[in-house]
Amino acid sequence: MNMKGIKIFSPATVANLSCGFDVIGLALEIPVDEIFLYKSNNPGIRINKIIHGTSFSLPNDPKKNVVFVALQSLLKKYQQQQKFDREKKIGFEIELIKNIHPGSGIGSSAASAAGIVFGANILLGKPFSTMQLIRFAMEGERLASGTAHADNVAPAIMGGVTLVRSYKPLDITRLHTPNELWISIIHPQIEIKTSDAREILKQKILMTDAIRQWGNIGALVAGLYQENYELISRSLEDVIVEPIRAMLIPAFYELKIRCKEIGALGGGISGSGPSVFMLSKGNHTAKAVTQVMNHVYSPLKVDYKTYTSPINKQGVKWDEIF
Amino acid sequence: MNMKGIKIFSPATVANLSCGFDVIGLALEIPVDEIFLYKSNNPGIRINKIIHGTSFSLPNDPKKNVVFVALQSLLKKYQQQQKFDREKKIGFEIELIKNIHPGSGIGSSAASAAGIVFGANILLGKPFSTMQLIRFAMEGERLASGTAHADNVAPAIMGGVTLVRSYKPLDITRLHTPNELWISIIHPQIEIKTSDAREILKQKILMTDAIRQWGNIGALVAGLYQENYELISRSLEDVIVEPIRAMLIPAFYELKIRCKEIGALGGGISGSGPSVFMLSKGNHTAKAVTQVMNHVYSPLKVDYKTYTSPINKQGVKWDEIF
Numbered sequence: 001m002n003m004k005g006i007k008i009f010s011p012a013t014v015a016n017l018s019c020g021f022d023v024i025g026l027a028l029e030i031p032v033d034e035i036f037l038y039k040s041n042n043p044g045i046r047i048n049k050i051i052h053g054t055s056f057s058l059p060n061d062p063k064k065n066v067v068f069v070a071l072q073s074l075l076k077k078y079q080q081q082q083k084f085d086r087e088k089k090i091g092f093e094i095e096l097i098k099n100i101h102p103g104s105g106i107g108s109s110a111a112s113a114a115g116i117v118f119g120a121n122i123l124l125g126k127p128f129s130t131m132q133l134i135r136f137a138m139e140g141e142r143l144a145s146g147t148a149h150a151d152n153v154a155p156a157i158m159g160g161v162t163l164v165r166s167y168k169p170l171d172i173t174r175l176h177t178p179n180e181l182w183i184s185i186i187h188p189q190i191e192i193k194t195s196d197a198r199e200i201l202k203q204k205i206l207m208t209d210a211i212r213q214w215g216n217i218g219a220l221v222a223g224l225y226q227e228n229y230e231l232i233s234r235s236l237e238d239v240i241v242e243p244i245r246a247m248l249i250p251a252f253y254e255l256k257i258r259c260k261e262i263g264a265l266g267g268g269i270s271g272s273g274p275s276v277f278m279l280s281k282g283n284h285t286a287k288a289v290t291q292v293m294n295h296v297y298s299p300l301k302v303d304y305k306t307y308t309s310p311i312n313k314q315g316v317k318w319d320e321i322f
Numbered sequence: 323m324n325m326k327g328i329k330i331f332s333p334a335t336v337a338n339l340s341c342g343f344d345v346i347g348l349a350l351e352i353p354v355d356e357i358f359l360y361k362s363n364n365p366g367i368r369i370n371k372i373i374h375g376t377s378f379s380l381p382n383d384p385k386k387n388v389v390f391v392a393l394q395s396l397l398k399k400y401q402q403q404q405k406f407d408r409e410k411k412i413g414f415e416i417e418l419i420k421n422i423h424p425g426s427g428i429g430s431s432a433a434s435a436a437g438i439v440f441g442a443n444i445l446l447g448k449p450f451s452t453m454q455l456i457r458f459a460m461e462g463e464r465l466a467s468g469t470a471h472a473d474n475v476a477p478a479i480m481g482g483v484t485l486v487r488s489y490k491p492l493d494i495t496r497l498h499t500p501n502e503l504w505i506s507i508i509h510p511q512i513e514i515k516t517s518d519a520r521e522i523l524k525q526k527i528l529m530t531d532a533i534r535q536w537g538n539i540g541a542l543v544a545g546l547y548q549e550n551y552e553l554i555s556r557s558l559e560d561v562i563v564e565p566i567r568a569m570l571i572p573a574f575y576e577l578k579i580r581c582k583e584i585g586a587l588g589g590g591i592s593g594s595g596p597s598v599f600m601l602s603k604g605n606h607t608a609k610a611v612t613q614v615m616n617h618v619y620s621p622l623k624v625d626y627k628t629y630t631s632p633i634n635k636q637g638v639k640w641d642e643i644f
Contacts, residue, residue, distance in 0.1 A: 023537040165541035166534065171556060173544050203529055210532040210562075212488065215345040217536045218543045219487035222495050225547040234493060240532075 005038035005093075005321040006123055010115025011312045012100045013107035014183065014277045015151035018236040018268040019216035023164050024175075025107075027155040027312040028183060033111040034097040035067070036321070037119040042091045045071050049095040066140035067094060070113035073139040074120055078127060092120060101305075104187045105271035110152030113140025118157055118316040131170065133157050145194040152271065159315030161224060177311050178227040182286030184264070186255065186293040187275040189303040192248050197272035200244055209239050229265060229281045236266025236279065249274050255296050264289045283310070327360035327415075327643040328445055332437025333634045334422045335429035336505065336599045337473035340558040340590040341538035345486050346497075347429075349477040349634040350505060355433040356419040357389070358643070359441040364413040367393050371417040388462035389416060392435035395461040396442050400449060414442060423627075426509045427593035432474030435462025440479055440638040453492065455479050467516040474593065481637030483546060500549040503633050504608030506586070508577065508615040509597040511625040514570050519594035522566055531561050551587060551603045558588025558601065571596050577618050586611045605632070 009032040015025040047062045062068050071092060078090070094116070100108040117136040121128050128136075137153035150172060154162040160177040164170075216235045223231035246252040249269065259278045260266065263285040267278035278293075280286040290308045297304045331354040337347040369384045384390050393414060400412070416438070422430040439458040443450050450458075459475035472494060476484040482499040486492075538557045545553035568574040571591065581600045582588065585607040589600035600615075602608040612630045619626045 019536075020540065021536075022533045023540055163537070163540045163544060165537045165553075165557060171541070173541055173548075173550075173553060175540075175544055176547065201529065204526040205529050205532055207523065207525055207527050207562075210527055210535065211344045213532070214341075214343075214536040214539045215485070215487045218342065218345055218485045218497075218539045219493070219495060221540045221543040222485060222497055222547075225498065225544075226495075228495075231487075231495060235487060240529075 005036060006119045007319045007321055008035040008037060008115040008119040009033075009317045010035065010111040010118070011156055011315065012111055012307075013152040013155045014185070014270045015107065015149075016241070016269065016271055017161075017220075018238045018242070018266065019213050019220055020163070021238060021241045022149075022151060024161065024217070024220070025151040025155040026161040026177075026183070027159050027315050028106070028185070028307070028309040029312045030307055030309050031099045031106075033100050033108075033115055035112070035115045035119060036095040037116065037123065038093040038321075039123040040091045040093055041089050043089045044091045045075070045094070046091070047094045047096065051095070051097045064143070066109045066113045066144050067096060067116040069143045070137050070140035071116045071120055074117045074128070074133075074136040077132070077136070078124060081127065101187065101189070103191055103193075105192070105269070105273045105275040106185060106187065107152035107156060107271065109140055109144035110137065110156050113137040114153045114156035115316055119318060122318065130157060131172070134172065135170065155315065157315050159313045160311060163221070175221060176225045177313055178224060178229070180229075180282050181311050182280045182283055183309050183311065184259070184278045184280065184286050184290040184293060185270065185275055185307040185309070186290075186297060187305045188250055188297065189305070190250070190274050192273045194272045197245060197248065201241060202244070205240055212239050232279070233265035236268070238268055242268050245269050245273060249276060250300055250302055251296055252276065255293060258292050258296055259289045262288050262292050283308075327358060328441045329641045329643055330357040330359060330437040330441040331355075331639045332357065332433040332440070333478055333637065334433055335474040335477045336507070336592045337429065337471075338563065338591065338593055339483075339542075340560045340564070340588065341535050341542060342485070343535075343560060343563045344471075344473060346483065346539070346542070347473040347477040348483040348499075348505070349481050349637050350428070350507070350629070350631040351634045352629055352631050353421045355422050355430075355437055357434070357437045357441060358417040359438065359445065360415040360643075361445045362413045362415055363411045365411045366413045367397070367416065368413070369416045369418065373417075373419045386465070388431045388435045388466050389418060389438040391465045392459050392462035393438045393442055396439045396450070396455075396458040399454070399458070400446060403449065423509065423511070425513055425515075427514070427591070427595045427597040428507060428509065429474035429478060429593065431462055431466035432459065432478050435459040436475045436478035437638055441640060444640065452479060453494070456494065457492065477637065479637050481635045482633060485543070497543060498547045499633050499635055500546060500551070502551075502604050504602045504605055505631050505633065506581070506600045506602065506608050506612040506615060507592065507597055507629040507631070508612075508619060509627045509629075510572055510619065511627070512572070512596050514595045516594045519567060519570065523563060524566070527562055534561050554601065555587035558590065560590055564590050567591050567595060571598060572622055572624055573618055574598065577615060580614050580618055581611045584610050584614045605630075
């Protein structure tokens with residue numbers, strides 16, 4: 001391997017895909033975090049530079065950075081596996097260009113964590129499986145949100161639409177992704193902490209609501225495989241979490257109603273918010289939907305950002321640096 | 323149309339497919355109810371003969387028979403649509419060979435209701451859509467169980483594996499059916515009323531359980547489309563209804579454990595019981611699984627019957643009678 005290093009493009013993701021709360025997520029083409037990662041003979045992990053693509057700050061202590069924690073988790077496992085070669089010194093140098101706003105609800109921490117372990121795996125000669133990479137990246141998520149969840153790192157690493165069937169044991173499958181499925185995102189720049197968004201949820205729910213939700217999930221998965229956009233549209237209904245969390249997001253219902261009027265298939269809260277996503281069939285409709293998002297938010301006294309993206313079928317992408 | 327009548331073969335079905343409680347069902351090749359249906363100019367619906375393939379009795383009053391109620395519902399709609407031709411007299415003569423034991427939990431009432439409306443639709447020149455036929459047959463279910471549910475009549479009419487996404491509006495989709503999926507059924511001849519089986523369920527459930535259930539449903543649907551038998555197997559887990567209803571069925575857990583040991587993918591309670599189903603990959607394993615069911619039940623003081631069947635992809639079948 002003559003690579004000096006690797007440049008990684010790690011995508012934003014939408015978790016909690018409507019009825020697929022806690023289980024279904026998907027990867028976007030934009031925005032992406034960019035990571036320059038170099039393998040060195042100098043043991044340890046060094047974050048040499050963080051360039052902030054948007055206005056926010058990350059923890060000064062590198063050990064509180066998700067890329068550090070995720071990479072450390074990978075490196076520890078690597079060194080356990082290479083016992084016979086314990087003397088071999090391995091370290092990593094990192095430069096991170098952070099384009100995905102932390103706290104946006106589109107998988108900012110997941111993108112950094114997924115990108116770094118994906119890149120390190122390539123530089124080490126691919127000793128780890130996709131499922132192992134997801135586990136390492138989940139350690140970054142544990143740092144960021146208190147829970148080692150997989151619903152953002154899985155689509156970031158695997159691409160497309162993913163389903164986390166179970167955590168014990170970890171069981172993740174990639175679903176079929178229709179070609180014409182596009183996503184519009186609006187990120188209102190207000191703060192919602194994942195932990196707060198969790199706390200307002202009920203511990204018990206009505207059986208009738210749960211049945212409606214799992215009917216919708218089954219139909220959403222079937223709709224993806226059938227490439228049946230009408231079925232996808234009808235299935236994008238969350239009767240359990242959205243009614244509670246919607247109050248956290250300014251103009252949520254107006255957004256949803258007006259986006260559907262212009263042709264969106266449906267949507268909901270991305271992750272634990274504050275971003276809102278809408279799915280559409282085709283680029284043209286998706287752009288019109290994003291435009292409507294702008295119209296709804298421009299009169300409000302809230303800063304916001306919008307994105308229009310196809311589904312990213314590949315997930316993390318990379319270039320060699322020679 | 324020179325047909326004198328039609329002979330209909332309407333299949334048994336498994337509803338409440340494990341994690342797919344209340345939403346996923348599938349059709350069997352055996353057992354089937356056989357119905358001879360003749361159109362006549364003598365208005366009214368007459369059940370001329372009921373042959374009992376097994377030892378049980380049906381209501382003497384024909385108006386309390388599901389075939390009568392389902393067919394009446396179809397005929398009423400037909401006559402509304404044919405207003406211009408009100409004078410035209412239409413009636414039906416029925417002979418019913420009842421092979422599916424009422425109260426068995428494999429869709430006995432649904433088979434009769436689905437078969438009769440399917441057959442009548444053909445004799446009338448197919449004026450009704452599949453979704454309309456399901457609605458008529460659901461009226462039979464309302465009579466039989468107090469609820470107009472669709473999770474048996476849908477697979478009986480559509481064939482294969484079906485998913486009821488919603489009742490309001492009625493939204494049913496047919497899922498992909500892997501070719502090698504076989505079913506073993508054991509019907510312990512004890513009585514469980516659907517209404518009783520409903521009453522013991524909880525009205526509220528834990529959010530964490532609900533999430534686990536919908537992760538499983540999503541993965542089960544994905545497994546069917548991927549023809550991924552291992553994923554299907556892992557997804558056949560019901561953490562909500564089965565733990566409560568299992569107590570109603572003698573030796574339920576022993577059945578389940580021993581069937582899985584011999585190679586069954588998984589299974590659960592069929593409908594609201596008492597039948598238990600197991601899915602297998604291939605005829606050979608399915609037969610071995612049915613054999614194990616026999617071994618588990620033969621020492622018990624309970625009469626029982628077993629079946630081994632592929633999935634019935636067509637649903638109701640028929641022959642013309644000239």
